[in-house]
Amino acid sequence: MAYSSKVMSHYTNPRNVGSFGKDEAGVGTGIVGAPECGDVMKLQLKISDEGVIEDARFKTFGCGSAIASSSYVTELVKGKKIEEALAIKNSLIVQELNLPPVKIHCSVLAEDAIKAAISDWQKRKGEKGSNKKEEAA
Amino acid sequence: MCAQCGGPVAAELDLFGALGMPRRLVIEPAELEQRYHDLGRRIHPDRFASGAPAVKEASLKGTALLTRAYRVLRDPVSRGLYWLELNGEKLSDDNKQVPPELAALVFEVQEQLAELREASEPTASESLAAAIREWRGTVQEAMDRARDALAMNFAKWDEGRAEPNSLIAELKKTLSEIAYLRTLLRDIDRELEPPSLSG
Numbered sequence: 001m002a003y004s005s006k007v008m009s010h011y012t013n014p015r016n017v018g019s020f021g022k023d024e025a026g027v028g029t030g031i032v033g034a035p036e037c038g039d040v041m042k043l044q045l046k047i048s049d050e051g052v053i054e055d056a057r058f059k060t061f062g063c064g065s066a067i068a069s070s071s072y073v074t075e076l077v078k079g080k081k082i083e084e085a086l087a088i089k090n091s092l093i094v095q096e097l098n099l100p101p102v103k104i105h106c107s108v109l110a111e112d113a114i115k116a117a118i119s120d121w122q123k124r125k126g127e128k129g130s131n132k133k134e135e136a137a
Numbered sequence: 138m139c140a141q142c143g144g145p146v147a148a149e150l151d152l153f154g155a156l157g158m159p160r161r162l163v164i165e166p167a168e169l170e171q172r173y174h175d176l177g178r179r180i181h182p183d184r185f186a187s188g189a190p191a192v193k194e195a196s197l198k199g200t201a202l203l204t205r206a207y208r209v210l211r212d213p214v215s216r217g218l219y220w221l222e223l224n225g226e227k228l229s230d231d232n233k234q235v236p237p238e239l240a241a242l243v244f245e246v247q248e249q250l251a252e253l254r255e256a257s258e259p260t261a262s263e264s265l266a267a268a269i270r271e272w273r274g275t276v277q278e279a280m281d282r283a284r285d286a287l288a289m290n291f292a293k294w295d296e297g298r299a300e301p302n303s304l305i306a307e308l309k310k311t312l313s314e315i316a317y318l319r320t321l322l323r324d325i326d327r328e329l330e331p332p333s334l335s336g
Contacts, residue, residue: 033240035313036228038320040243061247112234 003064004098010068015075018057020044026054028121032112034105039066043073043113047121051082058113065103069093069110082118151223152206162220162291164210173207213287217312226305228313235317242279243321246272250328266329273325280318287311 003011019042020027026046033040039062046055056074060067072093077085093099093107153160156172177200185196210216221227249269256262290307293299299307 031237031240031244033235033243033317035235035317035320038243038317038324040240040247042244059244059248061244061251116237 003068006072006097007064007068007099010071010097011064014058014067014071016055016057016071017059019059020046020055020057026121028117028119028124030113030116030118030120032109032116034062034066034109036105037063037066039063039106039109041066041070041109041113043070043110043117045077045085045114045117045121047082047118053077053080053082053085063103063106065097065099065106066109068097069099069106070113072097073110073114077114082121085114086118088114150202152202152209152219155202155206156210158210160220160223161295162216163288163295164216166211169207169211173203176203213284213291214312214315217287217291217308221305221308221312224301224305226309228309228316235314239279239314239317242276243317246276246321246325250324253328269325269329273322273329276318276321276325280315280322283311283314283318287315 020029022029022044024046026048028045028047029042030044031040031042039060041060041062042058044057045053047053056077058070058074060070073088076088076092088111090104090107090111093110094104097107099107151160156169156176158164158169158172180196180199180203182193182196182200185192188196208215209219218228246269249265249272253262253265253269256265287308290299290304290311294304
């Protein structure tokens with residue numbers, strides 16, 4: 001199957017590959033997997049105390065569409081508030097990368113990775129300031 | 138083809154029915170083997186070589202169905218997937234989120250496999266390979282646990298101890314975990330195999 005030019009661009013020249021230290025301040029880590037194809041995706045977000053995503057890194061083992069979806073997402077979320085990032089739907093990724101129907105699950109994975117990374121950040125933040133009241137989700 | 142009279146049977150027989158078995162999830166392998174071989178002999182195309190064309194065709198079709206039934210029902214994983222299908226369910230219809238600790242395990246192993254592929258120093262690749270062999274044990278243990286969980290849920294269903302919707306959700310979860318682990322084991326074994334001489 002031929003990949004779209006946007007997928008190819010992210011696949012051959014992925015943006016923001018790598019990782020932050022898991023325990024680094026302000027870092028949220030999300031690891032999500034797709035059992036039907038064996039793919040696994042790690043997305044890390046560096047988030048300010050005000051809840052703005054300052055930087056992102058990813059590492060994905062999987063097909064070109066999974067790599068492209070996560071690479072695109074790292075660009076997409078930078079500078080966004082966590083509420084905005086949480087509102088990102090996989091359909092946006094599908095549209096941007098022209099993903100065919102059989103690859104839609106790759107975009108779902110990337111959407112799940114954002115949510116998992118933010119929830120990890122919130123959890124870690126909560127543990128750090130456990131005397132503070134929990135913020136409503 | 139009917140095993141008793143040799144006449145054609147309804148084409149809509151499900152795979153449990155093809156082997157003359159009730160639609161139960163727990164299957165004794167020895168019983169499955171025996172039924173497959175007994176029925177296979179009875180409806181074997183050689184026995185109907187001089188029969189009417191319709192009978193010959195029924196024998197061929199029946200044999201094909203029987204073989205498919207045997208292959209699908211023999212393996213608990215494919216049996217579970219088939220059972221979901223009979224109940225109008227598919228793995229892909231579900232939310233495919235896997236437990237975080239399983240995703241983390243897969244990520245960890247895949248990262249090491251990537252390192253092994255990129256290692257140029259023989260000593261480095263040897264120690265990486267040793268580490269991966271150890272990981273393989275962990276992955277296999279997770280697989281054994283998932284298979285035990287599958288067997289337990291099969292029994293629960295047969296004994297009528299499970300609420301259908303929650304059992305279907307549970308089966309989907311376990312079957313997708315098994316699929317994930319199976320792919321991972323395959324990837325590990327592919328990397329650990331000695332390179333072929335022709336390569």
